[in-house]
Amino acid sequence: xxxxxxTAGPTSEAPRAGRRRLPPELSILGVMIGMMLLFEVLGWxxxxxxxxxxxxxxxxxILQEAEIGIIAVGVTQVIISGGIDLSSGSLxxxxxxxxASLAQTAGFTHAIYPSLTGLNPIFPVAAGLVCGLIVGxxxxxxxAFTKIPPFIATLGMMVSARGVADWxxxxxxxxxxxxxxxxxxxxxxxxxxxLGIAFVFHIALRYTRYGKFTYAIGANPLAAxxxxxxxxxxxxxxxxLAGLLSxxxxxxxxxxxxxxxxxxxxxxxxxxxxxxxxxxxxxxxGVGRMTGTVIGAxxxxxxxxxxxxxxxxxxxxxxxxxxxxxxxxxxxxxRQRRRKGA
Amino acid sequence: MATISPSTAEIVRQxxxxxxxxxxxxxxxxxxxxxxxLALDDVSFRLKRGHVHALMGENGAGKSTLMKIIAGIYxxxxxxxxxxxxxxxxxxxxxxLRYGIAMIxxxxxxxxxxxxxxxxxxxxxxxNGLGFVRHDEMRKRTKALFERLDIPLDPxxxxxxxxxxxxxxxxxxxxxxxxxxxLIMDEPxxxxxxxxxxxxxxxxxxxxxxxxxxxxxxxxxxxxxxxxDEVSVFRDGRFVGEHRASDVTRDDIIRLMxxxxxxxxxxxxxxxxxxxxxxxxxxxxxxxxxxxxxDLRKGEILGFAGLVGSGRSNVAETLxxxxxATSGAVAIDGKEIAIRNPGMAMDAGMAFLTEDRKESGxxxxxxxxxxxxxxxxxxxxxxxxxxxxxEIERLCQEQKLRLRVRTPDLEEPVINLSGGNxxxxxxxxxxxxxxxxxxxxxxxxxxxxxxxxEIHKLITELAGQGVAVMMISSEMxxxxxxxxxxxxxxxxxMTGIVDRKDATQVKIMxxxxx
Numbered sequence: 001x002x003x004x005x006x007t008a009g010p011t012s013e014a015p016r017a018g019r020r021r022l023p024p025e026l027s028i029l030g031v032m033i034g035m036m037l038l039f040e041v042l043g044w045x046x047x048x049x050x051x052x053x054x055x056x057x058x059x060x061x062i063l064q065e066a067e068i069g070i071i072a073v074g075v076t077q078v079i080i081s082g083g084i085d086l087s088s089g090s091l092x093x094x095x096x097x098x099x100a101s102l103a104q105t106a107g108f109t110h111a112i113y114p115s116l117t118g119l120n121p122i123f124p125v126a127a128g129l130v131c132g133l134i135v136g137x138x139x140x141x142x143x144a145f146t147k148i149p150p151f152i153a154t155l156g157m158m159v160s161a162r163g164v165a166d167w168x169x170x171x172x173x174x175x176x177x178x179x180x181x182x183x184x185x186x187x188x189x190x191x192x193x194x195l196g197i198a199f200v201f202h203i204a205l206r207y208t209r210y211g212k213f214t215y216a217i218g219a220n221p222l223a224a225x226x227x228x229x230x231x232x233x234x235x236x237x238x239x240x241l242a243g244l245l246s247x248x249x250x251x252x253x254x255x256x257x258x259x260x261x262x263x264x265x266x267x268x269x270x271x272x273x274x275x276x277x278x279x280x281x282x283x284x285x286g287v288g289r290m291t292g293t294v295i296g297a298x299x300x301x302x303x304x305x306x307x308x309x310x311x312x313x314x315x316x317x318x319x320x321x322x323x324x325x326x327x328x329x330x331x332x333x334x335r336q337r338r339r340k341g342a
Numbered sequence: 343m344a345t346i347s348p349s350t351a352e353i354v355r356q357x358x359x360x361x362x363x364x365x366x367x368x369x370x371x372x373x374x375x376x377x378x379x380l381a382l383d384d385v386s387f388r389l390k391r392g393h394v395h396a397l398m399g400e401n402g403a404g405k406s407t408l409m410k411i412i413a414g415i416y417x418x419x420x421x422x423x424x425x426x427x428x429x430x431x432x433x434x435x436x437x438x439l440r441y442g443i444a445m446i447x448x449x450x451x452x453x454x455x456x457x458x459x460x461x462x463x464x465x466x467x468x469x470n471g472l473g474f475v476r477h478d479e480m481r482k483r484t485k486a487l488f489e490r491l492d493i494p495l496d497p498x499x500x501x502x503x504x505x506x507x508x509x510x511x512x513x514x515x516x517x518x519x520x521x522x523x524x525l526i527m528d529e530p531x532x533x534x535x536x537x538x539x540x541x542x543x544x545x546x547x548x549x550x551x552x553x554x555x556x557x558x559x560x561x562x563x564x565x566x567x568x569x570x571d572e573v574s575v576f577r578d579g580r581f582v583g584e585h586r587a588s589d590v591t592r593d594d595i596i597r598l599m600x601x602x603x604x605x606x607x608x609x610x611x612x613x614x615x616x617x618x619x620x621x622x623x624x625x626x627x628x629x630x631x632x633x634x635x636x637d638l639r640k641g642e643i644l645g646f647a648g649l650v651g652s653g654r655s656n657v658a659e660t661l662x663x664x665x666x667a668t669s670g671a672v673a674i675d676g677k678e679i680a681i682r683n684p685g686m687a688m689d690a691g692m693a694f695l696t697e698d699r700k701e702s703g704x705x706x707x708x709x710x711x712x713x714x715x716x717x718x719x720x721x722x723x724x725x726x727x728x729x730x731x732x733e734i735e736r737l738c739q740e741q742k743l744r745l746r747v748r749t750p751d752l753e754e755p756v757i758n759l760s761g762g763n764x765x766x767x768x769x770x771x772x773x774x775x776x777x778x779x780x781x782x783x784x785x786x787x788x789x790x791x792x793x794x795x796e797i798h799k800l801i802t803e804l805a806g807q808g809v810a811v812m813m814i815s816s817e818m819x820x821x822x823x824x825x826x827x828x829x830x831x832x833x834x835x836m837t838g839i840v841d842r843k844d845a846t847q848v849k850i851m852x853x854x855x856x
Contacts, residue, residue, distance in 0.1 A: 208727040209719050216716050219705035226664060226694060226702050227717045227771070228685040286707045 024280055025291045028328075032299050039306035051309055058305075059188075063256070065301035066190035067092075067249045069294065071272040073194075073201050074245030076293045079276055080205070081238045082218040082285030083143060083150035087157035088246040088272055091135050092265025093165035095250030099128035100174035100260020103181035112174060121181040128251040129244055135161060136243020140236035158269065165262040174260035185256030193252060195294070197245065202290035214238060219286030275300055278328040299324070365424075366391050366524055366555040367412065367443075372421030374407055381407040382418070385581045387574060389524065389555040394546060396558045396566050396587065399576035399599055400762075400790030405559050408576070409526050412557070413445035414438030426523075444517035445526040452509055454502035459484040461501055462516045487515050491545050505651060507538035514545060525549065526557045531565060532788050535649040535816060536851065543569050561790060562817075563592045575599055596791055608823025609799050611806060615826070616640030618676070619810035620779050622661070625670035630656040631834040634670070638779065638810045643801065645825030646814040648854045653834040654814045655697050658781045661812075662687045662694040674779070688720060693777035695768055697784045697814070699761065703768045706757040710749060713756050713767050714738045718774045741770035746796060762793030769797065773804075780804060783814045798824060818847050830854050 036052055043051040051057070071088045078085045104111040106118025116123075135157060142153040183189070205211035213234050216224040225231050249268070254260050277283065278299055279292025303324060307317040367389040374382040382404045389395050397405045410416045414432035423430055425441055432438050435445070452461050459480045460467075468479040484497035493511045501509060510530060517525050531539045546556060546569055558570060566573055570587040575598040582598050620638040625631075631653035638644050646654045660667045663681040672679055674690045681687045687694070696702040705713050715723075715734045723730050738752055745766040749759060756764055765785070772780065785801065786794040801824060805811050815821045821828055828840045830853035837853040 204727075207729060207731065209724050209729055210727060212712065212716065212719060212729060215708060215712065216705055219707050220702075222702045223696075223705055224716070226662070226684055226696055228683075228688040228720045229716070230683070230685060282707075286705065 023291075025289065025295060027331075028279060028292055028295050028299070031328075032295055032302065035299065035302050035306070039302070039309065042306075042310055046310055051306060057309065061301045061305035062191050062298075064304065065275075065297045066194040067253050067256075068268055068271045068275060068300065069194040069297040070190075070197055070249040070252065071246050071268055072275040072293050072297050073198050073290065074242035075269070075272045076276040076279070076281050076288055076290060077201060077205060077214055078150075078238055078242045079273070079281050079283060080218045080285060080288040081214045081235060082221060083235070083238070084154060084273070084283070085139065085239065085242050085246075086151065086154040086269050087135065087139060087161055088242065088249075089265040089268035089270070090158045090161035090165065091132060091243060091246035092250040092253060092268055093262050094135070094161045094168075095128040095131050095247040096254040096260045096264050097165050097168040097174060097262055098131050099124040099181075099251045100177060100254050101168070102127050103177045103254070103260075104174070105176050105178045108176045111176070112169065118178065121178065121184065124181055125184070125251055128247045128254075130247075132243040132245070132247020132250070133240050134243070136240035136246075137236060139243065140239030143239065144232035144235040162262075168262065171262055173262075175258075177254070177258050177260070182255050182258045185252050185254070185258075190252045190256060193248070194297075197248070198290050198294050205290060210234075210237075215286055217285075271300060274325045278325060280332055282332075296328075364391065365389060366426060368422075368424040368427075369408075369412065370422045370424075372408065372411060372418045372423075374411060374416060374418050381579050382411075383579045385421075385576070385579070387412075387581070388584075389557060390572070391523075391555055392550050392553045393571040394550060394556045394558050394569050396560060396570035396573040397576065398560065398566065398573060398595060399582075400792050403576040403599070403790075404579040405576050406528065407579075409445065409528060409557065409559060412438070412524075413443060413526055415445075439520055439522070442521065442523040443526070444520050444522035444524070445528070446510070446513045446517055446530060447528055452501045452512060455500060457498050457500055458495060458504070458512050459497035461512060462487070462497075462519055483519075484515075487519055491515055491518060491548060493545070506533040507535070507541075507650070510534065510538075510542070511545070514542075518549070522554070524555050524557065526559075528559045529561065529788060530558075531560065531562065533650065536818070537649070537855070539565070561788065561794075563595065564819075566595065567592070599791060608819070609795075609802050610824055611802050613641045613806045615642050616808055619674065620661075620812075621673040621676070623671045623673075625657065625660060625667050625672065627656055627660050627665060628668040630660075630665075631831070634831075634836050636829055636836075636839060638812055640778075640808045640810050641805050642826045643805050643811040643813055643824055645821040645828040646812065646831065647818070647821045647828050647850050648831035648837075650816060652831040652854065654831050655783055656834075657831070658694060658783050658812070658814060662692060662781060664694075685720065688717065688775060691778035692781065693717070693772035693775055693779070694781045695772055695783060695785055697787070699764055699768065699788075704756050704764055707755055709753045709755050710742070710747065710759075710767055711735065711738050711752040714741060714752075714770045714774060717771050721775070737774055738770070741774060745770050745773075745800065760790075762789035765789050765797065766793065769800070777809065779810045779812070781812045781814075784816065785813065786815075786817070786820065818850065821850070822847065 039051040043049055071092070075085050075088060101112040102116055102119055102124035103121060104117045108117050111117045139154050139157050142148055143150045205214065213224070213229050216227065216229060217231055217234060221231055250265065253264055275296035276288065276293045277296070279289070279294070279296030281288030281292065300321070303321055304317065307320070365388045369387045372382055372385045385404065385408060387408060397408070399405050407416065411418050414435045414437050417433065423432065430441060432441070462484055463480050467475040468483070470476050481497045488495060488497070491514070493515055495508060495511065501512065504512065530542060534542065549556060560566060567587060572584060573587050573590065573595065574584045575582040575595060577599060616639055618637045619640050623635045625634045634657055636644065648654050656665065659665045661672065661681065663683045663686055666682045672681060679690055681690065684694070700706065711734070715738060718734070718737070719729065723734055735752070742752065747763050747766045747770070749763065756767055759767065782801070786797050801811060801813065813824060822845055826842050828845050828850060830837050830840065830850055832854055840849060840853070
C-alpha cells in the first residue's frame with residue numbers, strides 16, 4: 001500500500017494560512033465615500049455650502065436611485081447567472097401604463113377602464129408585478145430553451161415592451177391616480193422598498209439553494225448541468241425575478257410621479273447594469289454581490305446629485321458618468337489580475 | 343508586424359554554432375516569487391542541441407513556471423539567461439519567438455474558425471503588393487512544412503474540425519515554422535492515444551535530427567524513457583537533479599519527484615464482488631456509439647479502454663443522462679430506468695466525474711466549498727431553500743481531510759489550485775452524494791504522481807465499500823492496474839470485455855484498434 005504518501009502531508013503548495021479576506025466591497029465603498037468628500041470640498045469652494053449636510057438633497061438623491069436600484073438588484077442576479085437583461089427599462093414603461101390604468105380615482109369619467117376605477121391599490125400593484133413576471137418568463141424561456149444569447153432575447157423584448165407601453169394608450173399619459181396608490185411612492189417608501197429587496201436578494205444569493213445554483217450556472221453552465229442542476233428551469237426563474245423587480249420599479253415610479261407615462265424608464269436598464277458592474281459584478285458571470293450593487297447605485301446617485309449641486313451642465317455629467325463606469329471596471333480587472341499573481 | 347529583432351541575437355543565430363555553445367540554452371539561479379508563494383528558488387537548467395530534455399515534478403513543483411520564464415511569459419525576479427552562449431533578456435512571448443524559442447501550450451491556442459494554414463501563418467501571412475493575403479502561397483508553404491514533418495493534414499481544413507491530436511500537430515508545425523531552435527512542449531500527450539503519441543515521437547525525432555533542442559514536460563514515465571535524453575527533476579520550486587535518461591530508473595525518478603518512496607503504484611485489492619448494480623443492454627446513441635452491453639457489479643472496477651474518440655466518454659455521458667440514449671435499456675439494482683437528465687441519474691445513486699476538469703467539472707471562479715457542495719444540494723441539506731451552512735461546512739472539511747486537498751482554507755477559489763487538487767475537489771463533490779455507482783472519466787489525467795496514487799488508493803477503497811466503479815482511462819497501466827474487468831471500445835462499438843487475469847497491453851491494444 002502507498003501508505004508513505006499519507007504521512008507525507010502537504011508539501012508542494014505551501015499553505016498561505018492566516019490571511020484574512022477583506023470583503024471586496026470595501027474598495028468600492030471607499031470610492032463612494034471619497035466621491036462624497038470630493039463633492040463636499042468642491043461644494044465649499046465653488047458653491048459655498050455643504051454637500052453632505054443637506055438632508056433634502058440626500059433624500060432626493062437616494063429617491064432617484066431607488067428605482068434604478070430595484071432593477072439593479074434583479075439585473076445583478078441575472079448577470080451573476082451569466083446573462084444580461086436589457087428589457088428592464090422598457091418593462092418599467094410597460095408596467096407603469098398597466099398599473100396606472102388600474103389605479104385611477106373613483107368616478108373619473110375619462111378613465112381608461114371606466115368600470116375599474118377606485119380599485120384597491122392591490123390590483124394595480126398585482127397587475128404590474130404579474131406583467132413583469134410574464135415578460136421575465138418570456139425572456140427566460142427564449143434564453144433557456146432556444147439558446148439564443150441573452151443579449152439578443154432581451155434586446156428584442158426591450159423594443160417590444162416599449163411598443164406595448166406606447167400602444168396601450170397611443171402614447172397618452174394616464175393621470176388622476178388614486179391617493180392610496182400614490183402612497184406607495186410617497187416619502188421614504190421607494191428607498192425602503194429598494195433596501196428591503198436588496199436585503200432579501202442578498203440573503204437569497206448567499207444562503208439559499210437558489211443563490212448557489214445561480215452562481216454555479218454563471219460560473220460554468222455545463223458543470224452545473226452535470227451536477228444535477230436543472231439549468232433551464234433555473235434560468236427561467238432568474239429572469240422571472242428580474243422581470244418582477246422591473247415591474248415593481250415601474251409601479252414605484254408611477255406612484256411617485258402620480259402619472260403613468262409610456263416613455264419612463266428609458267435607459268434605466270443601462271444604469272442598472274452600470275450599478276451592478278461598478279459594484280463588482282462580473283459580466284462573464286459567477287461573480288458579484290448585492291452589497292456591491294447597492295453601493296454602485298449610490299455612487300451613480302452621488303455623481304448625478306453632486307454634479308447638479310455644482311451646477312455642472314447635464315451633458316458634461318453624462319460624459320463623466322460614462323468615464324466613471326469604465327474606470328470602475330478597469331480598476332476591478334486590474335485588481336483581479338493582481339490577485340491571480342500573473 | 344515589424345521585426346525589431348535584437349541585433350545580437352541575429353548575429354548569434356546566423357553564425358550558427360558559436361564556439362563553446364554546446365548548450366542552446368543555459369538558465370542559472372532563477373528565482374521567481376508570486377504573492378505568497380516562492381514558485382522557483384535558485385533553479386538552473388541547461389538544454390543541449392539535438393537533445394530532448396524532460397522536466398518532471400509534481401504539479402506545483404515549478405516546471406510550468408520555469409517554462410513560462412523561458413518562453414518569455416513571466417519575467418524572473420533574478421537569474422541569468424544564456425542563449426547559445428550569449429546573455430539575453432526576454433520581455434515578452436514575441437521576444438522569445440524572435441530568439442527562436444517556441445512554446446506549445448497544454449491548452450492549445452488555435453483559432454477554431456480559421457483554417458490550418460491561416461493559424462500557422464497568423465501575423466506572418468505572405469502578402470501581395472496590395473497587402474492582400476496570398477492564400478495559394480500560404481497553402482504551398484503549409485504543405486511543404488507538413489511534408490517535412492510528415493503530418494498528413496489538409497492546410498484548408500478549419501481547425502474546429504480537427505481532433506485534439508491533429509490540433510497538437512498543427513501547433514507543433516506552427517512552432518517549427520518559426521524556425522525555432524528551442525521547442526517547449528507542455529504535456530503534449532495528455533490528450534493523445536498511443537498511436538498518436540507514436541506519431542508525435544516520430545516528429546520529435548525528426549526535429550532532434552535537425553539539431554533542435556526540445557524541452558518536454560510530462561507526467562508519464564514511459565514517455566520519459568522512450569524519448570528523452572536528459573531529465574531534470576523539480577520539487578517544491580527547487581531543482582533536485584539532472585540525469586541522463588539512460589542512467590536512471592522509474593523508481594529513482596519517482597523518489598526524486600516526491601522525496602519519498604511510493605512502493606506500489608496501483609494498490610489494487612481483491613474485494614468481494616457483489617450483485618449487479620448497473621445493467622446495460624444494447625445502449626445506443628445515434629452517431630456516437632451503438633449496442634453497448636455490460637453488467638457492473640458492486641465492488642467491481644470496470645475499466646473502459648479504447649482510443650480517444652472511440653465513444654467511451656459518450657457512453658458515460660449517456661448513462662448519466664447528459665446526452666440521453668436513443669435506444670437500449672439500463673437497469674439499476676434490477677430496476678429498469680430511463681435516465682433523461684443528470685438529476686435522474688443522481689437520484690438513482692450515480693455520480694459522474696467528467697473527463698474535462700475545466701470545461702465540465704470545476705466552477706473555477708467559485709471557492710472550494712461552493713464547488714464541493716453543489717451536487718449535494720440536490721438532496722436535502724436545505725430547509726425552506728436555506729442551505730444548512732454548518733452541516734455543509736463540516737462535510738466539506740471532512741472531505742478535504744480525507745482527500746488531502748492542499749489548501750489553507752475552503753474559501754480559496756479553485757482556479758488557484760493545482761490540477762491534482764482541483765481533481766480532488768471534484769471527487770469530493772461526488773463522494774459527498776454517497777454514490778453507489780461511480781463513473782470516472784480519466785480520473786488522473788494531468789495530475790502528479792503523488793495525487794495520482796492517492797486517487798487510485800481512494801478508488802480501491804470505494805470499491806471495497808461496495809461501490810460499483812466504471813473507470814475510463816487512456817493510460818494503459820492505470821486500466822490494467824486498477825480494473826477487475828476491462829471493456830474495450832473501437833469506433834463506437836464494444837469490441838470485447840477482458841478479465842483482469844487475461845488482460846495484457848497487447849490484447850487491449852488489439853481490441854482497441856481492430
